[in-house]
Amino acid sequence: MTRARASHLSRRRLATAITVGLVVVIAALVVCPLIGAGPGGDLGLLDVGDLVRGASGEPTAAWRLYTFARLPRAVAACVVGAGLAAAGCALQSMLRNPLAEPYTLGISSGAALFAVLAIRLGADRVLGSGAIDSAAFIGAAAASFAVWQLGRVGRNLPPATLLLAGVTVAMFCAAASMLVLYTSDFAEVYRIVGWMMGGLDYTLWPALVESAVPIAVSLVALLWVARDLNALAAGADAAASVGVIAQRAMAIAFVASAIIVGASVSLAGAVGFVGLIVPHAARAVVGPDHRVMLPVSILAGGAFLVIADTLGRVALAPRELPVGIVTALMGGPFFLYVLYREKSRGRMWGAM
Amino acid sequence: MVADERAVLAASGLGFAYAETTILDGVTFDIAAGELCCIVGQSGAGKSTLLRIAGGLLSPGAGTVHTFGLDPATARRRQLARRLAYLPQDFSLAFPFTVTEVVLMGRYAHRGRGFLGLESSADRDAAQAAMARVDVLPLAHRRWTDISGGERRRALLAQAFCQHAELLLLDEPTAALDPAHALAVMTALSTGRDGGTAAVCVTHDLNLAARFADRVLVLAAGRQVAWGPPAEILAQPEVQHAFGVPLHMGTLPGSRLPFVVPAA
Numbered sequence: 001m002t003r004a005r006a007s008h009l010s011r012r013r014l015a016t017a018i019t020v021g022l023v024v025v026i027a028a029l030v031v032c033p034l035i036g037a038g039p040g041g042d043l044g045l046l047d048v049g050d051l052v053r054g055a056s057g058e059p060t061a062a063w064r065l066y067t068f069a070r071l072p073r074a075v076a077a078c079v080v081g082a083g084l085a086a087a088g089c090a091l092q093s094m095l096r097n098p099l100a101e102p103y104t105l106g107i108s109s110g111a112a113l114f115a116v117l118a119i120r121l122g123a124d125r126v127l128g129s130g131a132i133d134s135a136a137f138i139g140a141a142a143a144s145f146a147v148w149q150l151g152r153v154g155r156n157l158p159p160a161t162l163l164l165a166g167v168t169v170a171m172f173c174a175a176a177s178m179l180v181l182y183t184s185d186f187a188e189v190y191r192i193v194g195w196m197m198g199g200l201d202y203t204l205w206p207a208l209v210e211s212a213v214p215i216a217v218s219l220v221a222l223l224w225v226a227r228d229l230n231a232l233a234a235g236a237d238a239a240a241s242v243g244v245i246a247q248r249a250m251a252i253a254f255v256a257s258a259i260i261v262g263a264s265v266s267l268a269g270a271v272g273f274v275g276l277i278v279p280h281a282a283r284a285v286v287g288p289d290h291r292v293m294l295p296v297s298i299l300a301g302g303a304f305l306v307i308a309d310t311l312g313r314v315a316l317a318p319r320e321l322p323v324g325i326v327t328a329l330m331g332g333p334f335f336l337y338v339l340y341r342e343k344s345r346g347r348m349w350g351a352m
Numbered sequence: 353m354v355a356d357e358r359a360v361l362a363a364s365g366l367g368f369a370y371a372e373t374t375i376l377d378g379v380t381f382d383i384a385a386g387e388l389c390c391i392v393g394q395s396g397a398g399k400s401t402l403l404r405i406a407g408g409l410l411s412p413g414a415g416t417v418h419t420f421g422l423d424p425a426t427a428r429r430r431q432l433a434r435r436l437a438y439l440p441q442d443f444s445l446a447f448p449f450t451v452t453e454v455v456l457m458g459r460y461a462h463r464g465r466g467f468l469g470l471e472s473s474a475d476r477d478a479a480q481a482a483m484a485r486v487d488v489l490p491l492a493h494r495r496w497t498d499i500s501g502g503e504r505r506r507a508l509l510a511q512a513f514c515q516h517a518e519l520l521l522l523d524e525p526t527a528a529l530d531p532a533h534a535l536a537v538m539t540a541l542s543t544g545r546d547g548g549t550a551a552v553c554v555t556h557d558l559n560l561a562a563r564f565a566d567r568v569l570v571l572a573a574g575r576q577v578a579w580g581p582p583a584e585i586l587a588q589p590e591v592q593h594a595f596g597v598p599l600h601m602g603t604l605p606g607s608r609l610p611f612v613v614p615a616a
Binding site: 006007008009011014092093096097098223224226227230231233234235237238240241242243244245246283287288289291 | 404407408409428429430432433434437438440443444445446447448449450451452453454456457458460461464467468469470471476492493511515
């Protein structure tokens, strides 16, 4: 049985979906940093009274922990989650493949390889931390281009060759990263491994802003081509025949996705599955129209990663799990569930 | 060649080749406003390629093509889509959009409201009217995955209709349609002519071509075999040869409607 859905997008349905999404994101951003033991707190929560006193007068320990450690970390998780979910939406529509996302396509691995190279060559020491961001973006763009060229057959991108190309690029980049590690000395290995494992601990406001601005700009660009992405789900020719400048829309979506992945990888390491799970879930709830599905994915992706990072922070406290491990542990089973549900309905997205 | 002032589509000496294989060679014809034409010929004769070139999706290897005096391959897509609609032979969606959502994609060129480009009430009215013309209103809420091949075909025709174009390029519009709906679609195209809408249909259905087309273009291995009113050209020996089978043309007793059947 198919659940009833409105036949098309109305302004009211869009407003409702965005409002609900915003409420969830803001709630996650405010509440999640409170979770976890702090000075003078009970039951693994920060002392709210202490926090309020800190906000209104003399900074207290709880206030410092909240605003200088936990809040930037939550905002970073939100930005990365929103970006990766949006990149997943764009790649899935543009490549007409429901399994496309930065991680499965090897784009994250490409970004990670170039960032690792930048650290190994000491680029960040000479040029500042922006050098790693730039390297990650170049890596993401190079991997995107390589996957596109390897995967395409003529003008088409068949799902099988595309995923094969993605897996190939991902494995090559992972191996190359290992080679860089192998040839590094002890101190470099420590820095590189710490960075590769990702995670959002030690996120500070300046580094956050440096990555959040390019991600935000890319999100606006993706929303701008949301209606084009709808038409591109029917292929470039079908999109062109209703008036979409298909090459321009695809270029915008590809560059925006590469910028998002580069900035996300430099902020949080390679975080997988967000770009896969969130768009699927959003599509199941609000339908495939990108003008509502993309904003909902952005908000849901942000909230999802804030919650995932909080879980990673408290599940094995005082030890912390990198957020990428948490998303993979949550995402794997969820993905199998989606796959199973679609299979039992007798249809698969993408095969129609 | 100076194109006819009234021509909405004019092709001259059109050629196209993939590597060593010639797909089209020296095709010359023009379509006037409000004219209904059919392109017929065996599979692989170059019919779809011709339509794709006319729609600006492919650049010709030789010769020229003009739609409304513009080169469709370099014209601005949005500007072109307001005057020209193209129905592809194959259409597949990556995600389960509803029928209405697919039809509304045809309104892209008319620009939406706001940053996200939501459809206006005029867009929704156009979609409703187009869906009514090809009898898909009852399917409005259905998902693309849940309807049949013939229903998808009609929904795509509604998408093309709601573009409000003056020229429709339709690649097998009646394929997978039952006889009643195929007849309804051709009748809708025929009545559209009164409003000045021209249509070019690639089809294998010679009966519909003989009955509805003002002129028929017959292609064989990329070459133009005949171009003219169906009653005049379908009986020609070279046309019979192009189909690889003798054709018998007749008229139905009473209604005098033409029919074409293989006579072998």
